[in-house]
Amino acid sequence: MATAIEWQSGDLGAAFGLAASVGRPVFLYWGAGWCPPCNRVKADIFSLPEFAQRMRNLLPFWLDGDAPGAQALAAQYKLRSYPTLVLYAPDGREITRLPCELDGETFISALDLALDAGHTAAESLQAALGGTRPLAEQEWALLSLYSWDTDEGQLLPAAEQPAALARLAEACPAGDAAARLHLHAQVAAAGRIPGQTQAGNAAASAAQAAAVIAAAADRLLRVLGDTRLARANMDLIVNHGVNLVKWSGARQGELVQALDKAAREFAADDWLPLGDRLVAVRLRMRLVRLGGPSEGVAELVRSTVAASLAEVTEPYARHSLVNTAVSALNDAGFAAEAEALLQATLAGSHSPYYFMLSLAAAARRRNDIPGTLGWYEQAWHAAVGSATRLQWGATYLVSVIDMTPEDQPRIEAAAQGIARDISAASDAYQQRNRTQLQRLAGKLAMLTVPGPHAGALQRLLTANL
Incomplete structure (x- = not known):
């Protein structure tokens, strides 16, 4: 930090009590030490003097996912x-x-907008969808900069987001906020037929x-x-x-070319952190599979990765950068180089157990079962924090049952x-912990003759989930 x-x-409750007594807003950061986007936020946003200046008038609260009771609090606050x-x-x-993917300057602007807001995002959304009053320009901007990816049903249930965001975008006066709300609506609806529910009941005609x-x-x-609008989004x-x-249907070729052009502009933007520029280069590589320009792109990935890694040494920024670099190298077909980078990163990483999961995934792509399970097991044993250990352990055992269900000693x-x-976690059955344990319970139920420890674990999970 x-x-x-x-x-x-x-104590988050005490923090809210203090905020009320001194009249300060609370800025809550929910994250984990191993999480690459969290490390990007720390390096590119929290390190800014402008951010620190804003925090002097707020009560900044860091809720680590591994803190005692953190998963239960996460469930309470969605x-x-x-x-x-x-x-x-x-x-x-x-x-x-607030969206964590914004660059630092844009994030500060979004934070300032939120601090000056006369209405909450929920109040503005209700007024916009209900038509009870016209929204001020700042309210539309606040809704357009809302982090719908992390909403968790606080404003809208996930199933309602595509239709509600489309209505919101149509109601918004033309301008930057409208353009961004339309993008949010498209992201929420991508891959769905308009009008469909998650259950798949088509309510709209093909036309x-x-x-x-x-x-x-x-x-x-x-x-x-x-260019300006693309950069803002x-x-x-x-x-x-x-x-x-x-x-995008019949317009795919045209859009691929336009998206590639935007990605090239992002990659050349010296105002952006190197990690964000690498993300833009990775996007170009992914567009090749959709018919985008391919000449020199794979080598561009390789050279951009090398240049970025040579320059970025700050631990948080490097952790995030390595994660992006591995993904970009794999997309470009340099799987061996990606794996070598992961191996070289372990010794100096503050969260090597995160990269061990990536090494397990690399082994799995090679159909190397012993390597896969070995890295998952190492990641679990090296993991720090009660929630992380529990989740990493569940991932490991699920993989063992999937890949070697006959290996009873290992399962036991x-x-x-x-x-x-x-037993060491105070909130083992809450939020992210609960999701992983539910998955594990399903796998344990598939064992024909579980051993005593596997059977006891299955009974424990059945009783508490």
Whole structure:
């Protein structure tokens, strides 16, 4: 964490009480030490003097996913994805959730907008969808900069997001906020036929679906064709652009070219951190699979990775950069170089157990079962923090059952260890822990003749999930 910021931790209820007594908003950071996007936020946003200056008038609270009771608090406050960034009013009302993928300058602007907001995002959303009053320009901007990816049903249930965001975008007056809200709507709907529910009940005709997809393609082309607007929405474009293009129907070729052009501009933007520029180069590599320009792109990935790694030494930034570099190298077909980078990173990493999971995934792609299980086991044993250990252990045992269900000694040893991790966690059955244990319970139920430890673990999970 940036040392210039006096982060509070521990008792979140006490922090809210203090905020109310001194009249300060609360800035909540929910994250984990091993999480690459969390490390990017620390390096590119929390380290900014402008951010530290804002925090002097707020109560910044760091809720680490491995802190005692953190997963239970996360369930209470609807936090799941690492990182989630939430601004609360002094009276405890949630003002908004801020996107972690924004560059530092844009994030500071979004934070300032939220601090000056006269209404919470929930109040503005209700008024906009209900038509009860016109929204001020700042309210539309606040909604457009809301982190819908980390909403967790706080404002909208996930199943309602595509339709609600489309209505919101249509109601918003033309401008930057409208363009971004339309992108949010497209991201939420990508891969779905408009009007479908998650259960798959088609409520729109094929002609209506085609019209909606065509209109979305037109809007996306307008954003990509406007250098300023594309830059303002870089976070959505680089993270979701490929999926949006895949959903664009007959306009796919045109959109691939436009997205590649935008990615080249992002990659050449010296104002962006090297990690963000590498993400843009990785996007170009992914577009090759959709027919994008291919000449020299793979080598560009390799050279950009090398140049970035040579320059970035700050631990948080490097952790995030290595994660991006490994993904980019794999996309470019340099799997051996990606694996070598992971191996070389372990000794100097503050969270080597995270990269061990990536090494397990690399071994799995080679169909190396012993290597896969060996890295998953090492990651579990090296993991730090009660929630992380529990989740890493569940991942390991699930993989053992999937790949070597006949290896009862290994299953028994893992089951016994996970039972110890569960007893050491004060919130073993909450939030992210619960998700992993539910998955593990399903796998244990598939064992024909579970050993005593596996059977005991299965009974324990059945009784508590």
